[in-house]
Amino acid sequence: MIRFILISTIVGLISCPLSGQNLIKNGSFEEFYRCPDNYIVDYQVNFLPGWFMPTKGTPDYFNKCSKSMVGIPQNFMGSIFPAHGDAFIGLVILDSPNLTETINYKDYQKKDVNLPLTITNKRKKRDKPKVTKPVNYREYIQSQFTVPMQRNNVYLISFKYAIPNYSTFVSNKLGVLLSRDKVRQKNGVIEFKPQLSLDSTILNYEPGIWYEFRDTFRAYGGESFITIGNFYDDNQTSTILNDISDVNTVMQQTILTNQIAYVYIDDVKVELLKEKAPTIDRYIPYSQIAKDDISRLVNSSHFAILDEVYFNVGNPDIQPLGLFQHFQLIEMLKFNSQLGINLYGLCHEHEIDDVGASGRVNNLKRWLVNSGIGEERIKVSVLELKSVSSGFSYTMYGIEYPVYSSLVMFNLFSL
Numbered sequence: 001m002i003r004f005i006l007i008s009t010i011v012g013l014i015s016c017p018l019s020g021q022n023l024i025k026n027g028s029f030e031e032f033y034r035c036p037d038n039y040i041v042d043y044q045v046n047f048l049p050g051w052f053m054p055t056k057g058t059p060d061y062f063n064k065c066s067k068s069m070v071g072i073p074q075n076f077m078g079s080i081f082p083a084h085g086d087a088f089i090g091l092v093i094l095d096s097p098n099l100t101e102t103i104n105y106k107d108y109q110k111k112d113v114n115l116p117l118t119i120t121n122k123r124k125k126r127d128k129p130k131v132t133k134p135v136n137y138r139e140y141i142q143s144q145f146t147v148p149m150q151r152n153n154v155y156l157i158s159f160k161y162a163i164p165n166y167s168t169f170v171s172n173k174l175g176v177l178l179s180r181d182k183v184r185q186k187n188g189v190i191e192f193k194p195q196l197s198l199d200s201t202i203l204n205y206e207p208g209i210w211y212e213f214r215d216t217f218r219a220y221g222g223e224s225f226i227t228i229g230n231f232y233d234d235n236q237t238s239t240i241l242n243d244i245s246d247v248n249t250v251m252q253q254t255i256l257t258n259q260i261a262y263v264y265i266d267d268v269k270v271e272l273l274k275e276k277a278p279t280i281d282r283y284i285p286y287s288q289i290a291k292d293d294i295s296r297l298v299n300s301s302h303f304a305i306l307d308e309v310y311f312n313v314g315n316p317d318i319q320p321l322g323l324f325q326h327f328q329l330i331e332m333l334k335f336n337s338q339l340g341i342n343l344y345g346l347c348h349e350h351e352i353d354d355v356g357a358s359g360r361v362n363n364l365k366r367w368l369v370n371s372g373i374g375e376e377r378i379k380v381s382v383l384e385l386k387s388v389s390s391g392f393s394y395t396m397y398g399i400e401y402p403v404y405s406s407l408v409m410f411n412l413f414s415l
Contacts, residue, residue: 023145023155023270024226025050029087035065039076048089050143054183054190054227057139062264063087078165083210083266090164093230094171094237094261095137136188140229144182145270151221157196158214159228159268163207165247166254169239169261170205172198177227178217194231207242210266216273226270230261237261283409286325294332298339298412305409309364313348316359318367326364329410330371339412340377341368346407347382354382361408377415 031049040047040058047053048061062070064086069076072086082088149155157178163170175194177183183190196215204211230237239261244252284296285307296302308325309318318326333341345361347354361380369375 021271023147023149023272024143024268025146026143027268028082028085028266029061029063029089030085032061032063032087036061036063036070037066037068039069047141051089051141052143054140054142055138055185056187057092057137057229059092059139059141060090061087062090077167077262077264078208080162080164080208080210080264083160083162085266088160088264088266089141090262090264091139091141091229092137092260092262093139093174094169094234094239096169096234096239096259096261136233138189138230140190140227141265142183142225142227143268145224145226148180149178149219149221149223151219153219154273155217155219156214156269156271156273157217157226158212158271160210160212160266162210162264162266163205163242164262164264165207165242165244166251166258167207167242167260167262168255168258170203170242171230171237171239171261172203173230173232173237174198174213174263175229175231176213176215177231178219178223179225179227180222182225183227189233190227190229190231192231194227203240205240205242210264226268228265228268286329294336294412297410299414300411303344303409303411305406307406309408311360311407313351314356316356316363318364326367330368330373333368333373333377336412338415340379340415341373341410341412343378343380343408343410345380345382346409348407357382357407364408379413 026049029048029051033046033049039060043053043056043058047059053059060070062072062075062082064072064082066072072088073079073081077090157176161174175197177190177192177194178196179192183192185191195217198213242255244255247255282302284302284304286304287307289297289304297304306325306329309329311318333339343361343364345354345357347357351357361382365375365378365380368378
């Protein structure tokens, strides 16, 4: 997760949701080849448009159109409505084998839709070969992006996840692998380690509640596939027992017999945040920079915050109180004619998109151009950051207006 620390007491910065188009096709699993009539046991079937199974593990598809074990809200693993739309998928992220007895993994008991899936060791024929429940059984889903990731671009990866009512265990070993090539493997745990994972210090385990996974990823370039699942073996997968106190004793026994950790997944998104976001080492309030000490801002990862240039949120116009530092900036650029300026707009904490930030930074560019600074010397962009400055207010014609500073920052480059 990208985090930033600000040395000034004027403003703090957090992530700004500058998301773009989803690179995932069918991210909410609304499109399907046919309405599901049961959980999936054949890895060779076409799974869903835009999605496939990278191993012989068989994820399950749930849809409101189904009246069987994989219906919505009631299904063989519990009861829940989708986080988005009419469908979601389910993954086994741990299938703990009972090494003290032989269990036929394929021998399912089909019960009423209100009961969970049961894995049993009952035999119809004594001479039937015994098949043990596999060690390190996993289920994954995989999809190809509409376009490959570009080097140094920052992407937001997000999805919703929920623990089913009838999952035996809860585990936070759920990760995201981003790869250039399609991942294919016969069985077991995929041998690659994920770049992104659920927070290992937090375990959201209330069953039947959707939680959101969100993290950012700076691309190496060429990543074209996303794979979601558990990339750690049984010994590395820690679990706790799911809370099944609200189900009857018969169901509890079945759930405890299953010995699985299961998770629902919905609304998968991979969105471009910003192209080639700069590396930021330090923020410096412009008011604290001496006139003859701007060299630290040239061709570096240091940024100066225009801490005395003020805007109304939702209005790109510079307020009169901010003109003094604004004119200082113009004077500095005129004196250093060999330098260009990178202007970066920040979102305000109450803004839900980058429209305001874009308007402010482009308006500031117009001010500089109108003041005699050549347009070829000015570059503008919006950072995936938010300003959380407290600001102050002023009164005009009896109306109080909130005013905020630190919504624009800059550094310099040699021409």
